[in-house]
Amino acid sequence: MVLLQSHGVVRLIFALLLLSSFLLIIYNFRSISSRLPDLDDVVSGGHTKFRRPKTGGSLKGIDPLLEPEKGPSGKLYGPGEVNRTSATILSLVRNDELEGMLQSMRDLEATWNHKFNYPWTFINDEPFSKEFIERTSKEAKYTSYGWCSFFPGAGGGGEVIPKEDWEVPSWINEDLIQESSDLLTENKVQYATMRSYHQMCRWNSGKFYHHPALKDIRWYWRVEPKVHFFCDIDYDVFRYMEDNDKLYGFVINIYDSPDSIETLWPQTLEFLAEHPEYLHPNNAMDWLSDSKNRPEHNHKANGYSTCHFWSNFEIGDMNFWRSKPYEDYFEHLDRAGGFFYERWGDAPVHSIGLGLFADKDKIHWFRDIGYQHIPYFNCPSSPKCKQRCQAGRFTDGTGLDEEDCRANWFEMAHMD
Ligand SMILES: Nc1nc2c(ncn2[C@@H]2O[C@H](COP(=O)(O)OP(=O)(O)OP(=O)(O)O)[C@@H](O)[C@H]2O)c(=O)[nH]1
Ligand SMILES: *[C@@H]1O[C@H](CO)[C@@H](O)[C@H](O)[C@H]1NC(C)=O
Numbered sequence: 476m477v478l479l480q481s482h483g484v485v486r487l488i489f490a491l492l493l494l495s496s497f498l499l500i501i502y503n504f505r506s507i508s509s510r511l512p513d514l515d516d517v518v519s520g521g522h523t524k525f526r527r528p529k530t531g532g533s534l535k536g537i538d539p540l541l542e543p544e545k546g547p548s549g550k551l552y553g554p555g556e557v558n559r560t561s562a563t564i565l566s567l568v569r570n571d572e573l574e575g576m577l578q579s580m581r582d583l584e585a586t587w588n589h590k591f592n593y594p595w596t597f598i599n600d601e602p603f604s605k606e607f608i609e610r611t612s613k614e615a616k617y618t619s620y621g622w623c624s625f626f627p628g629a630g631g632g633g634e635v636i637p638k639e640d641w642e643v644p645s646w647i648n649e650d651l652i653q654e655s656s657d658l659l660t661e662n663k664v665q666y667a668t669m670r671s672y673h674q675m676c677r678w679n680s681g682k683f684y685h686h687p688a689l690k691d692i693r694w695y696w697r698v699e700p701k702v703h704f705f706c707d708i709d710y711d712v713f714r715y716m717e718d719n720d721k722l723y724g725f726v727i728n729i730y731d732s733p734d735s736i737e738t739l740w741p742q743t744l745e746f747l748a749e750h751p752e753y754l755h756p757n758n759a760m761d762w763l764s765d766s767k768n769r770p771e772h773n774h775k776a777n778g779y780s781t782c783h784f785w786s787n788f789e790i791g792d793m794n795f796w797r798s799k800p801y802e803d804y805f806e807h808l809d810r811a812g813g814f815f816y817e818r819w820g821d822a823p824v825h826s827i828g829l830g831l832f833a834d835k836d837k838i839h840w841f842r843d844i845g846y847q848h849i850p851y852f853n854c855p856s857s858p859k860c861k862q863r864c865q866a867g868r869f870t871d872g873t874g875l876d877e878e879d880c881r882a883n884w885f886e887m888a889h890m891d
């Protein structure tokens with residue numbers, strides 16, 4: 476009995492010893508590993524070393540936006556140093572968004588366009604009101620006739636959006652739209668039942684660059700109502716794009732709602748199988764098909780990461796959209812019907828088009844353009860921002876950090 480009891484005590488002491496040494500090992504391991512750099516996470520993004528954040532999400536302490544902003548490399552032209560190139564600031568907008576549009580104009584004129592005087596082009600699916608025309612025209616610093624153009628103007632004059640570019644195409648089945656919109660609503664897809672939103676996404680995806688008002692123009696800077704521009708930009712950004720052989724400029728990279736694009740990637744792969752020759756040798760397929768950072772998104776979207784350039788800001792070459800690979804791609808998507816049966820956005824469509832058919836070195840991150848479209852920001856660390864925005868801040872919404880996929884682009888393509 477005594478023997479048995481002491482045997483029990485020995486066993487207890489032994490077990491305690493074992494447990495404490497185990498805890499000690501874990502403790503040591505953790506404190507060591509927290510001091511060592513995670514070499515696996517240091518990747519080469521473009522020309523700069525980039526350390527991937529632990530869990531996708533916001534870039535936090537490793538954000539390149541926290542480094543002093545120097546602007547892009549290469550020759551930059553200041554005001555008056557060079558003639559304007561073929562370009563316009565472009566906005567598809569509704570009459571009732573006038574106040575928001577004025578605000579966006581004030582910001583862009585104040586930080587950039589009063590130095591370069593690029594014209595504004597406004598496009599609408601119905602005639603602009605006299606008030607819209609008068610008040611926006613006053614916001615452009617350069618006020619010579621035609622500096623703000625309106626399509627169609629008050630009373631319906633001027634070029635209109637061709638009917639077939641805006642209306643729901645004839646091959647789309649009305650009953651099927653109804654059925655699918657129930658499903659989209661169930662899955663909480665934003666704007667699922669708003670017909671005009673689908674039309675707008677389709678137009679921005681594959682039609683805007685054929686609008687008669689833009690036919691002789693190469694470059695556009697897309698501007699939406701209610702956006703902010705925070706930082707002074709002292710060079711001609713269109714000339715930067717042209718002189719440096721770029722195709723597309725963006726500021727923000729986020730994940731899309733996978734429920735809005737379930738068949739977009741399968742349709743894309745179908746198209747690629749028909750046209751393997753369109754795939755650019757220096758494409759961004761890794762970025763498009765990434766599944767390691769947010770696997771459940773990739774899974775729901777059937778192979779597309781859903782990471783995309785947020786297209787409410789775009790500085791782009793319309794000749795890319797007008798090129799055969801992209802035109803054929805859009806045609807394929809349009810026939811497939813997902814602009815109406817799902818809610819394919821122009822952002823993922825543009826992003827996939829670029830990721831597949833463009834040289835990824837021709838896609839430029841405008842890290843120096845301070846920007847906000849609710850709820851996301853791009854804000855660099857620069858005296859040119861005059862503390863109008865907080866450097867490195869990604870969002871002012873709660874729980875939205877995980878929507879950030881800029882790290883994917885930095886890792887798989889570029890930091891410039
Ligand atoms: N003329 C016209 N413009 C539209 C229509 N729908 C959207 N737009 C414009 O298209 C752009 C995108 O529309 P938004 O409503 O801002 O879409 P969004 O950015 O996804 O949504 P928000 O987060 O609400 O801004 C904006 O410039 C709108 O002014 C429409 O039916 N007619
Ligand atoms: C701008 O264009 C005009 C007319 O084509 C030309 O005479 C002038 O030299 C150009 N200026 C610059 C700075 O390139």
Ligand SMILES: [Mg+2]
Nearest residue numbers: 699700787848
């Ligand atoms: Mg918007």
